[in-house]
Amino acid sequence: MKQFETVIGLEVHVELATKTKIFCSCSTEFGGKPNSHTCPVCTGMPGSLPVLNKKVVEYAVAVGLATNCKITQNCKFDRKNYFYPDNPQNYQISQLYLPICRDGGIEIETEDGTKKTIGIHEIHMEEDAGKLIHDEWGENSLVDFNRSGVPLIEIVSEPDMRSADEVIAYLEKLRLIIQYLGASDCKLQEGSMRADVNLSVREVGTEEFGTRTEMKNLNSFKAIRRAIEGERERQIDLIEAGEKVIQETRRWDDAKEYSYAMRSKEDAQDYRYFPEPDLVPVVISDEWFSEIKDRQPELRTEKLERYKKEFQIPDYDANIITSNKRLADIFEETTAICKNPKKVSNWLMVETMRLLKEHEMEIEQITFSPENLAKLIQLTDNKAINSSVAKEVFEKIFSDDIDPEAYVEENGLKTVSDDGALRSVIEKVIADNPQSVEDYHSGKKKAIGFLVGQTMKAMKGKADPAMVNQILAELLN
Amino acid sequence: MANIISDETIEYVGILAKLELNEEEKEQAKKDIGEMLDYIDKLNELDTSAVEPMSHVFPVNNVFREDVVENGDGREISLANAPERKEDSFVVPRTI
Numbered sequence: 036m037k038q039f040e041t042v043i044g045l046e047v048h049v050e051l052a053t054k055t056k057i058f059c060s061c062s063t064e065f066g067g068k069p070n071s072h073t074c075p076v077c078t079g080m081p082g083s084l085p086v087l088n089k090k091v092v093e094y095a096v097a098v099g100l101a102t103n104c105k106i107t108q109n110c111k112f113d114r115k116n117y118f119y120p121d122n123p124q125n126y127q128i129s130q131l132y133l134p135i136c137r138d139g140g141i142e143i144e145t146e147d148g149t150k151k152t153i154g155i156h157e158i159h160m161e162e163d164a165g166k167l168i169h170d171e172w173g174e175n176s177l178v179d180f181n182r183s184g185v186p187l188i189e190i191v192s193e194p195d196m197r198s199a200d201e202v203i204a205y206l207e208k209l210r211l212i213i214q215y216l217g218a219s220d221c222k223l224q225e226g227s228m229r230a231d232v233n234l235s236v237r238e239v240g241t242e243e244f245g246t247r248t249e250m251k252n253l254n255s256f257k258a259i260r261r262a263i264e265g266e267r268e269r270q271i272d273l274i275e276a277g278e279k280v281i282q283e284t285r286r287w288d289d290a291k292e293y294s295y296a297m298r299s300k301e302d303a304q305d306y307r308y309f310p311e312p313d314l315v316p317v318v319i320s321d322e323w324f325s326e327i328k329d330r331q332p333e334l335r336t337e338k339l340e341r342y343k344k345e346f347q348i349p350d351y352d353a354n355i356i357t358s359n360k361r362l363a364d365i366f367e368e369t370t371a372i373c374k375n376p377k378k379v380s381n382w383l384m385v386e387t388m389r390l391l392k393e394h395e396m397e398i399e400q401i402t403f404s405p406e407n408l409a410k411l412i413q414l415t416d417n418k419a420i421n422s423s424v425a426k427e428v429f430e431k432i433f434s435d436d437i438d439p440e441a442y443v444e445e446n447g448l449k450t451v452s453d454d455g456a457l458r459s460v461i462e463k464v465i466a467d468n469p470q471s472v473e474d475y476h477s478g479k480k481k482a483i484g485f486l487v488g489q490t491m492k493a494m495k496g497k498a499d500p501a502m503v504n505q506i507l508a509e510l511l512n
Numbered sequence: 513m514a515n516i517i518s519d520e521t522i523e524y525v526g527i528l529a530k531l532e533l534n535e536e537e538k539e540q541a542k543k544d545i546g547e548m549l550d551y552i553d554k555l556n557e558l559d560t561s562a563v564e565p566m567s568h569v570f571p572v573n574n575v576f577r578e579d580v581v582e583n584g585d586g587r588e589i590s591l592a593n594a595p596e597r598k599e600d601s602f603v604v605p606r607t608i
Contacts, residue, residue, distance in 0.1 A: 053579050054579050054580065054581055055577070055579050055580065055581050055582075059583065060577060060580060060581055060582035060583050061581070061583045061586065062581045062583070068585075068587065068600050069587075069599070069600040069601045070586065070587045070590050070591060070600050070601065070602070071585045071586065071587050071600070072583075072586065073586040073587070073590040074583045074586045074589070074590070075589070075590075078586075078590045080593075086575060086576070086577045087575065087576050087577065088576070088577050088578075088579050089576035089577065089578060089579065090578075090579035092576075111567045111568070116528075118530055119607075120602075120604040120605075120607060133567075167604075167607055168601065169606065169607070170598075170606075173598075174605075174606055175596075175598075175603045175604060175605060175606055176603075176604050176605070176606050176607045177598060177601035177602065177603060177604075178601055178602040178603075178604055179600075179601055180590065180602075305528055307528065310567050310568070312568075312569075314575075315568050315570070315572045315573050315574070315575050316567050316568055316573045316574075317573065317574060318573045318574055
């Protein structure tokens with residue numbers, strides 16, 4: 036039985052978080068009425084002139100620096116020619132000859148802890164195409180050019196990955212870096228991050244690469260994993276049957292778990308690139324370059340180290356919190372107010388995660404404010420509410436971002452700290468439960484737990500358990 | 513003419529450019545492209561080893577826009593030239 040190795044390289048498209056398109060001042064906002072964010076430039080009207088958005092260059096350089104690339108300080112755009120109804124100019128402005136970033140790489144760590152560097156061949160800037168909607172009833176397709184001209188960077192990796200695990204680790208790392216930079220929100224489902232998988236197989240031990248195919252239409256990590264496994268098997272089956280893998284683009288159908296060939300041979304991929312005559316070259320002076328460099332925010336690795344040192348939180352906590360930019364931001368903002376990093380970390384790691392899971396939500400969908408979480412922590416620190424009340428209040432903060440102070444006040448949830456009132460309730464509990472008292476005195480110290488429970492019940496949860504324990508012990512002895 | 517364009521080449525270029533040429537037009541295009549290539553060959557006779565590759569005709573670089581939204585709703589102006597529209601979308605022959 037022959038052993039096969041999978042060789043994978045990725046082309047990742049990322050929509051940049053600019054307010055306007057790459058070559059015109061139309062909005063990039065998602066969800067507008069069809070064609071409302073369009074103008075003569077992004078609909079390819081003859082005679083219109085593209086003007087480059089400076090922010091696109093800065094984001095591209097920032098991503099390049101964060102992925103250890105060399106920056107092409109003299110770069111330019113090229114014209115890629117092809118006809119398709121989502122492409123109004125009949126060409127896409129992209130970069131072929133002098134891409135803005137080259138020769139980088141990032142270190143990934145797979146689940147079993149193996150570390151490996153995945154090379155980045157290049158990163159180039161380009162414009163997105165429009166969106167085609169297929170009319171369910173009619174014989175036509177409809178085109179919306181709102182997305183036409185939205186800035187993209189395409190990150191082309193080296194064929195350095197050998198498994199779906201490595202691909203996912205690479206994409207997660209890339210996504211984290213770009214989110215930390217604020218260059219994109221990188222949402223696979225919404226298409227602001229899209230990955231095309233170039234895959235080939237070869238017999239273990241051979242140097243030469245096999246013929247590769249390119250797979251498109253992968254919009255979740257799960258789909259990417261299934262597509263890689265499905266395509267690997269399809270290619271191995273072909274080779275073992277003595278047939279040949281054809282170099283082609285295939286479209287992954289996640290529902291059918293199979294990929295289909297997309298382009299036929301007659302539709303040759305000959306893009307006839309040439310230098311874009313409507314745009315002048317981009318020269319990144321040393322001065323501009325260092326300005327961008329100085330603005331680089333703290334990335335995940337640095338943040339992780341700082342959290343451990345500055346906030347004294349355990350490695351495990353710091354790892355989880357910094358694994359998502361939004362979570363890290365909430366952590367820092369809340370800690371800045373309540374000065375209790377360990378408690379903030381606990382609320383995020385335990386209750387927040389539990390509620391996210393329960394509501395099938397992503398971290399990005401968190402709506403509560405750091406102010407209200409900080410107030411809740413202060414209420415527990417001051418022993419104004421006990422931990423079970425706090426959990427209840429937190430659920431309200433999580434769902435409606437309520438002000439915990441007002442909520443506790445309005446609903447009478449404050450812990451009864453009046454020693455006298457609590458004492459009389461406990462006295463009554465003792466009087467009502469002679470059996471437990473007897474058990475306690477005969478050495479079953481656990482019986483006190485039942486009495487604490489009864490007291491909490493009588494107090495409707497609004498007592499400080501430590502205080503209940505203390506008074507109980509005192510009265511029983 | 514030193515560069516002879518074959519029928520296959522002109523056919524292929526026609527497919528890429530989405531142009532349908534009749535026989536007469538094909539012959540003319542073959543001649544035109546051949547002459548253009550001859551001209552390029554002539555340029556290649558010059559020694560350009562000491563010349564920086566030029567990427568633009570004017571010695572201008574870094575023409576940028578700030579990232580500020582200035583365009584409003586462009587539906588009517590963009591759709592004014594649509595051969596066919598349905599509500600706010602362009603209608604094209606079915607793609608899949």
